[in-house]
Amino acid sequence: MNSALKGMPLVAVIVLAMAGCARDGYYHDRNLDYDEAEESAPLVLPNARKVERYRDAMPVPEVGGARPAENGVVEAPLPQALTPGGSMERGYVERRAIGDERWLVVGAEPATVWPELERFVRSRGLTVTASDSRRGILDTDQARFSVRPALRSGDSEIRCEQGGTPQGSCLTALERHFEALSMSSSASSLAVQRSETQDRARFEQRGDDWQVVLPFEADRLWSEFSHQLELAFAVEGRRELLQRDPASRSFLVSYLTRSERQRGLLRSLATLNLGDSPQQVRLVLEAYGPEETVLKALSADEEPLSTEDQRELLERVAGLLR
Numbered sequence: 001m002n003s004a005l006k007g008m009p010l011v012a013v014i015v016l017a018m019a020g021c022a023r024d025g026y027y028h029d030r031n032l033d034y035d036e037a038e039e040s041a042p043l044v045l046p047n048a049r050k051v052e053r054y055r056d057a058m059p060v061p062e063v064g065g066a067r068p069a070e071n072g073v074v075e076a077p078l079p080q081a082l083t084p085g086g087s088m089e090r091g092y093v094e095r096r097a098i099g100d101e102r103w104l105v106v107g108a109e110p111a112t113v114w115p116e117l118e119r120f121v122r123s124r125g126l127t128v129t130a131s132d133s134r135r136g137i138l139d140t141d142q143a144r145f146s147v148r149p150a151l152r153s154g155d156s157e158i159r160c161e162q163g164g165t166p167q168g169s170c171l172t173a174l175e176r177h178f179e180a181l182s183m184s185s186s187a188s189s190l191a192v193q194r195s196e197t198q199d200r201a202r203f204e205q206r207g208d209d210w211q212v213v214l215p216f217e218a219d220r221l222w223s224e225f226s227h228q229l230e231l232a233f234a235v236e237g238r239r240e241l242l243q244r245d246p247a248s249r250s251f252l253v254s255y256l257t258r259s260e261r262q263r264g265l266l267r268s269l270a271t272l273n274l275g276d277s278p279q280q281v282r283l284v285l286e287a288y289g290p291e292e293t294v295l296k297a298l299s300a301d302e303e304p305l306s307t308e309d310q311r312e313l314l315e316r317v318a319g320l321l322r
Helices: 008-020 031-036 110-123 168-181 217-231 257-270 309-322
Strands: 095-096 101-106 129-130 137-140 144-149 156-162 204-208 211-215 239-245 250-255 277-287 293-300
Touching: 008 217, 095 168, 095 217, 101 168, 101 217, 101 250, 110 309, 129 293, 156 168, 211 309, 217 239, 217 250, 217 257, 217 293, 217 309, 239 257, 250 257, 277 309, 293 309
Parallel strands: none
Antiparallel strands: 095 101, 101 156, 129 137, 137 144, 144 156, 204 211, 211 293, 239 250, 250 277, 277 293
């Protein structure tokens, strides 16, 4: 048979395949998909979910609108930059407590929270007796409100106290006010983009051990880490929060160290055994001054924690403040 004829079926298959990838006689242009796309129903999460676990980890810029069509083809719209003048991440509201102290953490800078706090006071008909925006203190005839930077960059702490005692009903009203604001599509004042993360943790090596020096008061740190570890250390067999002890400002965690992860990978490749062995580690906060605390990672097992594993775990924990 003529060799040229042998290639005919292959050519026909290629032509048919190329025709199947075309639309209206042209190769498939994905820009058309944007023009013909339909909006689907929003994702609904179950009511029993733990609300604190859900927030925008990576904010997506809002779309400013479609670009004009050219020759009947609609170009995909360009996202707007995440800048102070553009679209911004919405804030969130969370509670914190240690001992008798109670306060709120809001996902916005103090400069953004302050005018909203003033608006809250006006809406409640409270009489302002003193106001100092630089110190973040607003005194009224019923309570003192205060705002200051939280431990995580870009967050704020809000307190409502009377004679130094937290006012539960006041905090509840504040919580509802900021929650409603954060959920409102028109609340651009609270929807702030976090400033670039400033690493406030200072790592120091003492002999074979690593420690982290943090410029915060120890009790505030314990409360914040207690909340963040509960959210982040909730992966069975990898990292888990086992115990919390406010008296000693310590946490007991189960953690699959870097060296064990590496050994597990080699072991699984050699034996197909995927079993890993997490190690129990005690995270301890030690006060070194009114505004300085040291975080250490100490082995709670018979097996010591290597220098490299100490550093890697401390970096992960300190990173919860970013």
